[in-house]
Amino acid sequence: MNGTNLFKIALRALSNNKLRAFLTMLGIIIGVASVITMLAIGQGSKRSIQAQISEMGSNMIMIHPGADTRGGVRQDASAMQTLKLVDYENLRDETDYISAVSPSVSSSGQLIAGNNNYPASVSGVNTEYLQIRQLTISSGDMFTDADIQSSAKVCVIGKTIVDNLFPNGEDPIGHIIRINQVPLRVVGILKAKGYNSMGMDQDDIVLAPYTTVMKRLLAVNYLQGIFASALSEDMTDYATAEVSKILRRNHKLKDSDNDDFSIRSQQELSTMLNSTTDLMTTLLACIAGISLVVGGIGIMNIMYVSVTERTREIGLRMSVGARGIDILAQFLIEAVLISITGGIIGVIIGCGASFIVKGVAHWPIYIQPWSVFLSFAVCTITGIFFGWYPAKKAADLDPIEAIRYE
Numbered sequence: 001m002n003g004t005n006l007f008k009i010a011l012r013a014l015s016n017n018k019l020r021a022f023l024t025m026l027g028i029i030i031g032v033a034s035v036i037t038m039l040a041i042g043q044g045s046k047r048s049i050q051a052q053i054s055e056m057g058s059n060m061i062m063i064h065p066g067a068d069t070r071g072g073v074r075q076d077a078s079a080m081q082t083l084k085l086v087d088y089e090n091l092r093d094e095t096d097y098i099s100a101v102s103p104s105v106s107s108s109g110q111l112i113a114g115n116n117n118y119p120a121s122v123s124g125v126n127t128e129y130l131q132i133r134q135l136t137i138s139s140g141d142m143f144t145d146a147d148i149q150s151s152a153k154v155c156v157i158g159k160t161i162v163d164n165l166f167p168n169g170e171d172p173i174g175h176i177i178r179i180n181q182v183p184l185r186v187v188g189i190l191k192a193k194g195y196n197s198m199g200m201d202q203d204d205i206v207l208a209p210y211t212t213v214m215k216r217l218l219a220v221n222y223l224q225g226i227f228a229s230a231l232s233e234d235m236t237d238y239a240t241a242e243v244s245k246i247l248r249r250n251h252k253l254k255d256s257d258n259d260d261f262s263i264r265s266q267q268e269l270s271t272m273l274n275s276t277t278d279l280m281t282t283l284l285a286c287i288a289g290i291s292l293v294v295g296g297i298g299i300m301n302i303m304y305v306s307v308t309e310r311t312r313e314i315g316l317r318m319s320v321g322a323r324g325i326d327i328l329a330q331f332l333i334e335a336v337l338i339s340i341t342g343g344i345i346g347v348i349i350g351c352g353a354s355f356i357v358k359g360v361a362h363w364p365i366y367i368q369p370w371s372v373f374l375s376f377a378v379c380t381i382t383g384i385f386f387g388w389y390p391a392k393k394a395a396d397l398d399p400i401e402a403i404r405y406e
Contacts, residue, residue: 006326006329006330006333007333009330010330010331010333010334010337011337013306013310013330013334014334014337014338020302021302021338023298024298024299024302024338024342025295025338025341025342025345026295026298026342027291027292027294027295027296027297027298027299027342028292028295028296028299028338028339028342028343028346028379028382028383029295029342029345029346029349030291030295030346031288031289031290031291031292031293031294031295031346031379032292032342032343032346032347032349032350032375032376032378032379033346033347033349033350033353034287034288034291034350035285035288035289035291035292035350035371035374035375035378036346036347036350036351036353036354036367036371036372036375037288037350037353037354037357038281038284038285038287038288039281039284039285039367039368039371040350040351040354040357040365040366040367040368040371041281041284041354041357041363041365042277042278042280042281042284042285043281043365043366043367043368043371044358044363044364044365044366045277045281045363045364046274046277046278046281046366047364047366048364049274049277059229059230059231059232059233059235059236059239059265059266060132060133060227060228060229060265060266061098061227061228061229061230061236061239061240061243061263061264061265061266062225062226062227062263062264062265063083063225063226063227063228063243063247063261063262063263064083064224064225064261064262064264065081065082065083065224065225065260065261065262066082066258066259066260066261066262081220081222082222082251082260082261083222083223083224083225083226083261084221084222084223084250085103085221085223086250087223087226087246087247087250088101088102088103088223088226090246090250091226091228091243091246091247094246095228095239095242095243095246096242097230097231097235097238097239097242098228098229098230098231098239098242098243099131099229099230099231100128100131100132100228100229101128101132101226101227101228101229102125102126102128102129102132102210102226102227102228103124103125103126103210103223103225103226104123104124104125104129104210104223104224104225104226104227105123105124105210105213105214105218105220105223105224105225106121106122106123106124106213106224107121107122107124107179107180107213107217107218108120108121108122109121109122109179109180110179111161111165111177111178111179111206112165112177112178112179113165113166113172113175113176113177113178114165116164116165116166116167117165118161118164118165120161120179120204120206121206122155122179122184122206122207122208122213122217123205123206123207123208123213124208124209124210124211124212124213124214124217125207125208125209125210125227126145126148126209126210127142127143127144127145127148128229129207129227130142131229132227132228132229133227135190135191135193136190136191137156137188137189137190137191138189138190138191138192139171139173139188139189140156140173140186140187140188140189141187141188142156142187142188143155143156143187143188143207143208143209147209147212148209148210148211148212149211150211151209151211151212151215151216152209152212153182153183153184153185153212153216154184154185154186154187154208154209154212155177155184155185155186155187155206155207155208156186156187156188156189156190156206156207156208157172157177157186157188157189157190157205157206157207158189158190158192158202158203158204158205158206159189159190159192159203160201160203160204160205161203161204161205161206162189165177172186172189173186173187173188173189174186174187177206179206179217180217182216182217184206184208184212190203190205190207210223228243230265236265236266240263240265243263244259244263247259247261289378292378292379292382293382295342295379295382296382296383296385296386297386299335299338299339299382299383299386299387300386300387300389300390302338303331303334303335303386303387303390303391304390304393306331306334306390307331307390307391307393307394310394311397314327314394314397315397315399315400315401318397318399319399324395324396325395327391327394327395327397328391328392328394328395329391330391331387331390331391331394331395332384332387332388332391334387335383335384335386335387335388335390335391336380336383336384336387337383338383338387339379339380339382339383339384339387340376340379340380340383342379343375343376343379343380344376346375346379347372347375347376350372350375351367351372354367
């Protein structure tokens with residue numbers, strides 16, 4: 001018996017029991033749709049996190065003073081004064097894997113402009129900070145190196161600061177804002193970036209020359225941190241090792257001494273968040289995959305029922321020359337048809353459900369082609385796996401006993 005005839009017989013057998021065949025498919029449909037939807041949500045979240053980290057500067061390196069123990073008391077890292085301007089200058093002049101570097105100091109207070117006020121921090125940085133943090137000026141200009149050298153009372157502000165200090169829509173450029181009685185003239189406005197993946201407002205920012213903040217606001221001669229940018233994300237580890245080597249040399253640390261500074265990179269954050277997202281995606285996919293197993297068991301159950309119902313038919317076919325392999329192929333084709341049809345419907349529903357989630361819940365989604373092919377392949381294998389035993393049982397029936405079966 002050729003394959004075409006077997007396919008027609010299997011198709012006819014399924015069409016005679018349409019409702020039962022559909023209910024059998026339902027487990028496969030739900031399983032495939034669930035897997036595709038869960039993977040789409042997981043991958044969408046992962047890509048969203050990666051995009052937001054990239055906006056913050058995916059190759060950014062953050063250097064801060066390390067915590068220390070003095071007199072048996074563990075000191076707060078923010079109270080340490082281990083980073084100096086010479087550290088920044090050496091990193092600027094001696095590194096091979098860093099494209100930009102900026103000192104960082106910060107002073108908090110109440111910003112005042114006319115009758116409006118807003119609590120914020122003023123970050124003291126240099127001109128390369130824009131490149132490191134992927135910031136751009138939307139209007140006005142960035143302060144210059146000459147402003148840094150002269151400790152000029154100028155600043156660049158973000159959109160949140162503009163909205164709170166200049167709510168009537170006036171142009172902030174040229175206006176004076178005060179913090180701790182120190183006047184700062186607004187020379188530029190940063191392009192809005194919104195909230196990042198950690199829920200922080202990236203537009204709640206005031207940038208001023210680091211010399212201005214150090215001398216006029218804080219009266220200190222040390223740095224609270226240094227921001228740097230590796231040449232590329234792949235070179236972050238090399239840049240980190242290079243920074244560590246220079247700082248240990250500057251701080252005269254012995255090989256046995258612990259670092260008196262800490263280095264963190266966006267790559268570490270990205271790796272941590274991606275691993276967490278991948279774990280959650282895998283967990284969700286596994287939970288959804290249980291539906292496929294349940295669907296497969298449903299196929300096996302129905303195929304058993306089908307074999308029992310059609311025992312006399314099987315006996316008659318075998319008595320007129322059908323071989324065991326033909327009977328096996330017929331029932332396997334039925335199982336695979338149920339799986340593939342359910343898989344196709346499941347793929348359509350899964351893709352549709354993903355876009356519904358995106359439109360209604362506004363969650364980021366991304367349907368990867370491999371997830372569709374994988375779900376489809378798994379449901380086909382499920383059909384073969386769970387359909388094999390009932391089909392083998394049908395093929396092994398004795399023709400005489402099968403004909404006599406009531």
